[in-house]
Amino acid sequence: MKLNFSNYFRSRKILISLALRNLRQHRSKSLIIASIMSISVYVLIVGLTTINTIESGINKAFIDYFTGDVFIRANADYKYSLLGIQSPGGLEDNPVLPEYTKIFNYIEAHPSVKSATPYITGAARLSFENQGKEGQRGGSFLIGIDGATYYDSFESKIVEGTGILPDQRGVVLSKSNRAEIQDYLDVEINIGDPVTLYGFGNGGFAIRTVPLVGVFEFVQGKKEKNYLGFIDGDTFKDLKGLYYVNEPLNISEDKIDLLDVDLSDDAFIDDFFSDDVADAQNTLDSELNLEIERELEDSSIVFDQIWEFLVIHLDDPRFARGFIRDVNKWLDEQGIDASAGDWKAAAYPMSTMADAIRIIFMIVVGIVFCIAVMIVINTLVVSVLERTPEIGTMRALGAQKSFVKRLFNYEIFFLSLFSGLTGLILAFLTIFIIRLCKIESTNGLTFVLYSGNYLNPIASFSSIFGPFITIMIAGFVANIYPLHLASGVAPVVAMREK
Amino acid sequence: MSIIKLDKVVKNYKLGSTEVRAVKGVSFEINKADFISIAGPSGSGKSTILNMIGCIDTPTDGSVIINGIDTNNLGDKALTSLRHKELGFIFQSFNLIPVLNVYENIEFPLLLAKRKSLGISKAEQADWVSYLIEEVGLTNWKKHRSNELSGGQRQRVAIARALVTRPSIVLADEPTANLDSSTGEVIINLMKKINRDLGTTFIFSTHDSTIVNIADHVIRLHDGEVAENYKRTE
Numbered sequence: 001m002k003l004n005f006s007n008y009f010r011s012r013k014i015l016i017s018l019a020l021r022n023l024r025q026h027r028s029k030s031l032i033i034a035s036i037m038s039i040s041v042y043v044l045i046v047g048l049t050t051i052n053t054i055e056s057g058i059n060k061a062f063i064d065y066f067t068g069d070v071f072i073r074a075n076a077d078y079k080y081s082l083l084g085i086q087s088p089g090g091l092e093d094n095p096v097l098p099e100y101t102k103i104f105n106y107i108e109a110h111p112s113v114k115s116a117t118p119y120i121t122g123a124a125r126l127s128f129e130n131q132g133k134e135g136q137r138g139g140s141f142l143i144g145i146d147g148a149t150y151y152d153s154f155e156s157k158i159v160e161g162t163g164i165l166p167d168q169r170g171v172v173l174s175k176s177n178r179a180e181i182q183d184y185l186d187v188e189i190n191i192g193d194p195v196t197l198y199g200f201g202n203g204g205f206a207i208r209t210v211p212l213v214g215v216f217e218f219v220q221g222k223k224e225k226n227y228l229g230f231i232d233g234d235t236f237k238d239l240k241g242l243y244y245v246n247e248p249l250n251i252s253e254d255k256i257d258l259l260d261v262d263l264s265d266d267a268f269i270d271d272f273f274s275d276d277v278a279d280a281q282n283t284l285d286s287e288l289n290l291e292i293e294r295e296l297e298d299s300s301i302v303f304d305q306i307w308e309f310l311v312i313h314l315d316d317p318r319f320a321r322g323f324i325r326d327v328n329k330w331l332d333e334q335g336i337d338a339s340a341g342d343w344k345a346a347a348y349p350m351s352t353m354a355d356a357i358r359i360i361f362m363i364v365v366g367i368v369f370c371i372a373v374m375i376v377i378n379t380l381v382v383s384v385l386e387r388t389p390e391i392g393t394m395r396a397l398g399a400q401k402s403f404v405k406r407l408f409n410y411e412i413f414f415l416s417l418f419s420g421l422t423g424l425i426l427a428f429l430t431i432f433i434i435r436l437c438k439i440e441s442t443n444g445l446t447f448v449l450y451s452g453n454y455l456n457p458i459a460s461f462s463s464i465f466g467p468f469i470t471i472m473i474a475g476f477v478a479n480i481y482p483l484h485l486a487s488g489v490a491p492v493v494a495m496r497e498k
Numbered sequence: 499m500s501i502i503k504l505d506k507v508v509k510n511y512k513l514g515s516t517e518v519r520a521v522k523g524v525s526f527e528i529n530k531a532d533f534i535s536i537a538g539p540s541g542s543g544k545s546t547i548l549n550m551i552g553c554i555d556t557p558t559d560g561s562v563i564i565n566g567i568d569t570n571n572l573g574d575k576a577l578t579s580l581r582h583k584e585l586g587f588i589f590q591s592f593n594l595i596p597v598l599n600v601y602e603n604i605e606f607p608l609l610l611a612k613r614k615s616l617g618i619s620k621a622e623q624a625d626w627v628s629y630l631i632e633e634v635g636l637t638n639w640k641k642h643r644s645n646e647l648s649g650g651q652r653q654r655v656a657i658a659r660a661l662v663t664r665p666s667i668v669l670a671d672e673p674t675a676n677l678d679s680s681t682g683e684v685i686i687n688l689m690k691k692i693n694r695d696l697g698t699t700f701i702f703s704t705h706d707s708t709i710v711n712i713a714d715h716v717i718r719l720h721d722g723e724v725a726e727n728y729k730r731t732e
Contacts, residue, residue, distance in 0.1 A: 398579070
């Protein structure tokens with residue numbers, strides 16, 4: 001049987017031609033609809049690209065420099081992350097990861113794991129009292145690391161001195177943190193300078209002095225600003241009194257007497273920053289440290305096994321979700337009261353910033369989108385009403401309802417396509433201009449958000465085609481009611497046109 | 499031989515809460531190749547009857563039979579097919595599709611059906627459209643759009659369009675109402691010529707007595723009823 005398609009294609013051709021000519025004929029309405037749709041696509045693409053860039057910036061900054069792809073922590077009744085306790089006014093310290101060695105051995109042997117390293121995190125005040133400006137201290141967020149494994153997991157560029165070597169005691173400050181402290185305290189800080197750390201943990205108030213062994217900057221750029229420092233894990237455990245968590249240490253009475261300061265609440269607060277405490281503590285330090293070390297040697301606790309977190313880099317981060325599921329299953333089976341989470345959980349609440357921005361953006365876009373669709377529906381309805389005699393004529397001449405529907409569908413298709421492409425081109429131009437403008441990050445927040453020194457938005461497949469497809473669908477949705485009206489036009493209307 | 503039969507056709511309209519009886523039990527028959535005028539003053543029911551014959555309106559009661567098919571039993575799709583196959587329309591306001599040129603306007607009804615159902619090849623289709631354009635005297639205007647044509651030229655396009663599917667019946671609702679008298683006469687004569695040449699049944703409504711006189715068969719309506727029904731050849 002010979003099929004004759006020529007009239008089919010001619011019919012399609014005339015439909016397309018009719019649709020395009022109608023759009024031109026009713027150009028004012030076409031322009032209104034096209035403008036609304038183009039702006040919608042433009043806003044969606046630029047907005048989503050910006051949000052994706054921010055999200056990717058946050059993601060990269062945290063995964064590459066802080067959280068890894070996956071982290072493991074002890075379960076707790078309260079919410080906490082690598083950044084500490086998240087409950088308002090919460091004074092609890094991060095809980096210790098139970099059965100650390102068992103977990104570490106399992107993770108290290110896992111075929112998907114690229115590297116793993118433990119953390120202890122918290123804040124401390126730093127004092128550089130060798131500068132003769134006693135009593136002045138700068139605050140820092142410290143990460144207690146294991147020098148033997150940390151540098152296999154995270155890149156950081158040591159610009160002076162060294163990193164924290166295995167079994168070494170010391171502090172490594174970020175370049176920007178050192179600069180900030182230098183400015184704030186009006187001192188010069190050099191490698192080898194003693195750094196006195198003031199901390200408060202499970203064991204109460206503690207002071208430790210270690211040397212500054214290095215200064216680092218993140219590989220990403222020069223503009224970073226942060227208040228970060230790395231410290232050897234053992235010193236940080238001392239500072240946080242982590243050995244008290246599992247088993248109290250027996251410190252001799254005479255050493256306890258050395259801590260003869262008024263520790264009543266009010267006096268404690270007053271004394272916290274007083275120089276008397278610092279002096280007393282400095283005197284106490286060496287003797288007390290020796291006592292603690294002796295005690296720890298006799299203790300059943302293995303000091304090396306006390307960590308708060310284990311952060312993990314995977315060979316392929318795309319499989320992080322599956323890996324987390326496997327690890328949590330294993331932890332359950334082993335009866336270990338800990339769980340694995342992704343970088344977002346590790347960096348909470350900072351990691352939720354992009355989600356919050358996205359949610360706010362989507363709500364605003366949703367509202368604007370509904371208004372836009374209503375305007376488009378209204379304009380299309382007016383167009384149908386104006387063209388009622390023309391539709392009636394087509395129907396009288398033998399056009400089925402399906403023909404009328406196809407005609408209007410073609411019109412909205414071309415209108416959406418044209419608008420989508422216009423919005424897309426404008427969005428690309430804007431993104432291109434933003435990239436050309438090289439908008440610099442001016443502070444730590446924008447450095448993280450931009451994922452570097454400059455805002456460098458990169459449009460992803462989903463941020464381009466998502467809005468494009470959305471506007472095509474919105475066009476067809478907006479066309480449903482006008483289409484219903486158009487196909488309902490009775491052919492007798494043609495006769496009434498006088 | 500009867501091509502159209504109206505049997506006790508009634509058409510009522512709702513006008514607010516009032517029901518208006520536009521056609522009151524009209525019955526008549528029209529033979530193939532007739533050139534018929536449905537005449538009468540405004541409000542006599544001419545257009546309503548024409549609409550029912552044209553299958554674009556349905557009777558409240560009674561039956562309209564086209565080529566032996568009772569249109570009362572047909573749904574929208576079948577009525578549309580019947581209109582496309584058997585009926586051609588000439589409107590008072592020409593009703594050309596503004597974005598199409600003369601050739602495309604005339605060709606348009608052919609594109610609404612599969613060529614297989616039309617039984618002609620692509621070349622025959624093009625020849626037929628060109629022939630009709632020539633017949634209505636618009637060969638030099640075939641690339642022009644309707645807004646570039648005079649009223650008479652537009653109505654010629656409408657006539658060619660009405661004939662392009664080779665319908666057995668052409669309905670014309672006051673085809674000369676928007677034309678001056680001389681152009682109106684030319685249009686009626688053109689319709690008459692095609693009626694003779696192609697054997698197409700022409701039914702036109704008018705209240706213009708000079709045009710009524712050209713018709714072979716006159717059905718005169720008054721207040722929704724047939725006042726006169728006569729054939730000149732008789």
